[in-house]
Amino acid sequence: MSTFHYAEELKDMEIRLLRxxxxxxxxxxxxxxxxxxxxxxxxxxxxxxxSTKTSNQIIVNGKIHNITFNLDRALRAIRRRTExxxxxxxxxxxxxxxxxxxxxxxxxxxxxxxxxxxVVAYLGDGLDRSRKDYPHRFEKLGQHPPVHFAGSRRDxxxxxxxxxxxxxxxxGSISENDEIVSLFSFFIAFSFESMNDxxxxxxxxxxxxxxxxKDQRTQLMAERIRLFAISDWWxxxxxVQEACVAKNLTIAYGRVTMPFTFIVDATENFLQxxxxxxxxxxxxxxxxxxxxxxxxTMRFRGTFGDMAHLTTTSPLLWLLRRFHTRKSxxxxxxxxxxxxxxxxxxxxxxFQNSDVHIKADYDIHISxxxxxxxxxxxLQTGLIWMTTFDLLAKSRxxxxxxVPDWSSENIAPGFDQRRFRLQGEIPLHFNASRAMFKQRxxxxxxxxxxxxxxxx
Numbered sequence: 001m002s003t004f005h006y007a008e009e010l011k012d013m014e015i016r017l018l019r020x021x022x023x024x025x026x027x028x029x030x031x032x033x034x035x036x037x038x039x040x041x042x043x044x045x046x047x048x049x050x051s052t053k054t055s056n057q058i059i060v061n062g063k064i065h066n067i068t069f070n071l072d073r074a075l076r077a078i079r080r081r082t083e084x085x086x087x088x089x090x091x092x093x094x095x096x097x098x099x100x101x102x103x104x105x106x107x108x109x110x111x112x113x114x115x116x117x118x119v120v121a122y123l124g125d126g127l128d129r130s131r132k133d134y135p136h137r138f139e140k141l142g143q144h145p146p147v148h149f150a151g152s153r154r155d156x157x158x159x160x161x162x163x164x165x166x167x168x169x170x171x172g173s174i175s176e177n178d179e180i181v182s183l184f185s186f187f188i189a190f191s192f193e194s195m196n197d198x199x200x201x202x203x204x205x206x207x208x209x210x211x212x213x214k215d216q217r218t219q220l221m222a223e224r225i226r227l228f229a230i231s232d233w234w235x236x237x238x239x240v241q242e243a244c245v246a247k248n249l250t251i252a253y254g255r256v257t258m259p260f261t262f263i264v265d266a267t268e269n270f271l272q273x274x275x276x277x278x279x280x281x282x283x284x285x286x287x288x289x290x291x292x293x294x295x296x297t298m299r300f301r302g303t304f305g306d307m308a309h310l311t312t313t314s315p316l317l318w319l320l321r322r323f324h325t326r327k328s329x330x331x332x333x334x335x336x337x338x339x340x341x342x343x344x345x346x347x348x349x350x351f352q353n354s355d356v357h358i359k360a361d362y363d364i365h366i367s368x369x370x371x372x373x374x375x376x377x378x379l380q381t382g383l384i385w386m387t388t389f390d391l392l393a394k395s396r397x398x399x400x401x402x403v404p405d406w407s408s409e410n411i412a413p414g415f416d417q418r419r420f421r422l423q424g425e426i427p428l429h430f431n432a433s434r435a436m437f438k439q440r441x442x443x444x445x446x447x448x449x450x451x452x453x454x455x456x
Contacts, residue, residue, distance in 0.1 A: 004063035006095045016093040017042050019084050025142025029058040042086040044116035046242040047074040048232035074122035099362045106360040110340035119246035123231040125254040144177040149258040159188035180254040183224040191265040222280035229288040237328040237337045244298040264296050314380040315345035331407035336360040367399045374403045
C-alpha cells in the first residue's frame with residue numbers, strides 16, 4: 001500500500017476534517033480526509049503528542065499515514081464501533097511538512113477549537129507502558145464497553161452505587177477498566193454541592209468495616225488520582241488554548257469520558273471538606289486541583305477582573321510567565337500557542353493598549369522570534385520588565401543575552417514561582433518612555449532619552 005500525500009493546498013479559512021471509520025478496539029484504523037469549512041460539525045481532539053516518532057499507522061483515503069503512538073491510542077479511545085465520527089486532528093489535518101500551510105493553520109487553531117461542537121481531551125489510559133504485558137493489558141481494556149458520564153444528576157446515584165459495589169471487592173480483583181470507572185465515579189461523588197461532611201463519612205464508612213482494607217483502598221484511589229494527574233496532557237503547551245476556547249470540554253481516559261466541569265467541581269468540593277482525613281487523598285487532590293484550576297481560570301476569562309493589580313500591561317508577557325513550564329517539542333510553539341489568547345485577554349480589557357502583532361511563522365529563526373517577542377513586550381509595557389527569572393532561566397545559547405529564552409522550562413535559582421501566579425507578579429519600579437527603541441533590536445537594546453543606573 002502506498003504512502004499518503006496531501007493532494008491540495010488549503011485556502012483562506014478552509015480546514016481538513018478526518019472521518020474516522022467505525023471499528024473494533026484493536027482493529028486497523030481507517031479514515032477519510034477531506035477539505036471543509038467552519039460550517040461542518042466536528043469534534044476537535046486534544047492530546048499530548050509524546051514521542052514524535054511515527055511508529056503507528058492509519059489508513060487515510062486508502063493510503064498509509066504514519067502517526068505517533070499517543071495518537072494511535074487516542075483515536076482508538078474515541079472511535080465508535082458502529083458509526084463514524086468526524087474529527088479535527090492537528091497532525092493529520094495539517095500538512096506538517098508544508099511550512100506556509102502549517103503557519104496559517106496554527107494561526108487558525110484558536111478558531112478551530114472554538115468552532116468545534118466538542119473538544120475531547122485524551123489523557124491516556126493509566127496503564128504502565130514499560131511493562132512487557134502492556135499490549136495484552138491494553139487489549140483487555142478494550143473488551144469493556146465505553147462508559148459516558150453525561151453530567152446529569154442521575155450520574156450521582158450511579159457513581160455512588162458503582163463505588164459501593166466495587167469497593168466490596170478485593171483490591172487485587174479489580175480490572176484496569178474498573179479502576180478508571182471508579183476514579184471517575186469518585187469525581188462524580190464529589191462534584192455535587194449537595195455533598196456534606198456527614199454524607200462523606202457515612203458513604204466511606206459503609207464501604208468496609210475493616211480499617212486496614214479501607215486504608216488500602218484509599219491508597220489505591222490516591223494512586224489512581226496521581227496517575228491521572230501526571231498525564232502528559234496537563235503539561236502540554238497547546239492545551240492552554242485548546243481547552244480554554246472549547247465550548248464543551250470532555251475528558252477521555254481509557255474507555256471512560258466525563259465533562260471537564262465535573263473534575264473542577266470535584267476538586268473544589270473535596271478540598272473544602274473537613275471530615276475526610278486521608279493524607280494521601282488530600283495531597284493528590286490538591287495536586288490535581290492545581291492542574292485543573294490553571295485551565296479553568298483561563299476558560300472563564302470573566303474572572304480576570306481580579307487581575308487588575310498586575311504590574312505588567314502585556315498579556316503576552318503574563319501568559320509567557322504563567323505557562324513557561326509547559327512542554328512543547330517545537331520551541332516556537334511556546335510563543336505561538338499563546339498569541340490568540342493574548343488577544344483574548346486584551347479584548348477582556350484586562351490589559352490596555354497591548355495589541356499583539358506577532359504571527360505564527362515556522363520559517364522564522366528561533367532567535368529572531370524570541371527577540372521580536374521581547375521587543376514587542378518592551379513597546380507594550382514601557383518598562384524594564386526583565387527579571388532574574390526571565391534572563392537566568394535559559395537553556396538555549398543561540399539567542400541574544402538580553403532576550404529571555406521563552407522555550408525554557410527552567411526556573412531561575414532563588415525564584416519564587418508562586419509570585420507569578422494569579423495573585424500577582426514581582427513589582428517593577430522603572431517606567432521609561434514608551435518609545436524606547438527607534439528600530440528593532442538585534443543584539444542589545446538602545447535606550448533613547450533615559451539613563452538607567454539600577455533596576456529593582
